[in-house]
Amino acid sequence: MQKLFQLLFLLSFLNGFSQEKPDFEAVDSLYREDQFYFGITYNILNHKPEGVSQNSFSAGVDLGFLRDFPINKKRTVAIAPGLGLSYKNYKQNLIIQEDNGVINYSTIATDAPFDKNKLAMCFVEMPIEFRWRTSTYDSHKFWRVYSGVKLSYMFYNKSRYIATDIDYKVSNNPDLNKFQYGAYVATGWNSWNFYAYYGFQNMFKEGTLNGKPLDMSTLNIGLMFYIL
Template sequence: MRLLFSCLFLVSFFNSFAQEVKPEIKPIVKIDSLYREDQFYFSVTYNLLLNGPTGLKQNKFSAGVSAGFLRDMPINKDRTIAIAAGFGLSYQNFYQNFTVSKSADGTNVYNVSSYSDIGSNRYKQYSVDVPIEFRWRNSTYESYKFWRIYSGVKMSYIFSDKSILKDGDASYKVSNNKDINQFQYGVYVSAGYNTWNVYCYYGLNGLFDKSVKTVSGENVQMSAMNIGLIFYIL
């Protein structure tokens, strides 16, 4: 009987010891080394009008916002260089003294007015955007925080626009102006670290058709420039 108890004790001791020294099996975490920086983006900008007719001035804060998605396509082994294409929507707002009114026969009249002669004047537009960009970043598959420089071209289609003028005696609203260049294109660059990045867009074609002139006969060749911040969200 004493021998039986001794055997049971030894079996129990070795079983407990074996359980204590049993190595822990950790789950295998797979890291995707073939990552892509597909991203949603959101930008907030201050809008400028360049190459405007004589006397053009802007007042208040002309703001713009845009949002969309970019598909990333790496072209080198380290995946630090890529091409991206996307789709987005933009809203642009301009406060300035370039006025659009109506003549007696209903045609558009363009002029640069003094702020003392107008109560308020603004132009706003909504567009569909297609950006195509060349990308450099020092990213790795282990980190989502990195430095970047993205540059490219953006093509836009203005699907809605409106000019609103209040000159004290009358008010004018011109929607979907036939003299607006609905197809816009320009170049842009964004640079920064992680989520926060500076952004600049420069329009390469005029906002209005080349045939548009002010009442003084000056050609209207205004183009847009947007400066601000762009945020990238994975």
Template sequence: MNLLQNQFREKLFLSVLLLLPFFSAFAQEEIQTKPEIQEIKVDSLYREDQFYFGFNYNTLQQKPAGVKQQKFSIGISGGFLRDMPINKTRTKAFATGLGVSYNNYNQNIGITGTAQDAVYTVLDSDLDFDKNNFKQLLIDVPIEFRWRTSTYESYKFWRIYGGMKFSYLAYSKSVLKVNQGKTVITNNADFNKFLYGLYLSAGYNTLNVYAYYGLNPIFKSAEVDGQKIDMKALSVGVIFYIL
């Protein structure tokens, strides 16, 4: 009886040894297969939610007679956009989000007086002034339509994004510095609190060119030498999208 039991144990032991490689290979195949299935399921429903950062050159359009821009006027913007695909291949989408813009305009309109009663003068080009500009800090809400050649397998693709940007003026500051002194005005009541305009960006991968044109004037109620100041913003530059 003991002899039969020993033989049975030996056969069982040998059978387990022979089956171990099979179970090991099966387990490895299961481990390798599951992540691939999960990755396809998640990535095929990707969204191009993105942080963006832009650097622009600002110009003023529809300037009153005698008004000129001085030096280099810069603009910096940044924010986040939420992507909402509208087709099966996810190459078309709408997007909206929230951002912040800082715009600086160097020009020769001297602003004096107070925030509630500002006075505007076209400065003589021969006048010795050290500094003259106005700056704006804006809260932006962009709404855009997107076309791109993206796939769930690659983050490098061609894109064309365009739409409208609505902005709220959170802070403004004008500085005029001449030999006789310095005038600083914050939150000038003559500036438009709400601005809106069209924009377009296009490019490949992270780097893209960008252009924005304001549809309403920067000033809502201001005159210089009897002319209403109807200047609008035109900005061109580059914009970076980061996932």
């Protein structure tokens, strides 16, 4: 008899559960979008001093996590602070050389052959975005316009110039600004999003070339991918 009561109770519970309609409004009120991001960029030097030019492809990679906080009932508008990492590589003709603790800057002669000349930087980044999208809780294909600002802290940098019988390496150049900041926008449909970042801070806080300060900043353009 006890087993019969247990069986009836179980059937009653399952029947009640099966008849309960899902609360789509509750689901819709809780969903969040685009928590992880991954980007690939082409890096452009702005305000280059006379004689400085870029060559080859200067690539960058961004990745991180953003916490989505919707601020309207439809959850199509949100604020998203985050934390991430980025790698920026600049291939150009600016030679960085250290001599007895002093950093000197020059440019590669136009007709001088060389094997490599680049400046690489690694950052911890803290972005905050204002988000607009046409998303719903049951569809991940939608239009988006995400704009924001981010503060970046450089924890490592390295430059290297290699030519015939020459190999200059400088790590953690003190002339570079450790703290940099700028604004960005990411917009697109579904997985494909155009991305652009404009740096407001000069890359160099010290250093001159031909008696003029190195007041270069950066413009990064590319693609950004968002993942739930």
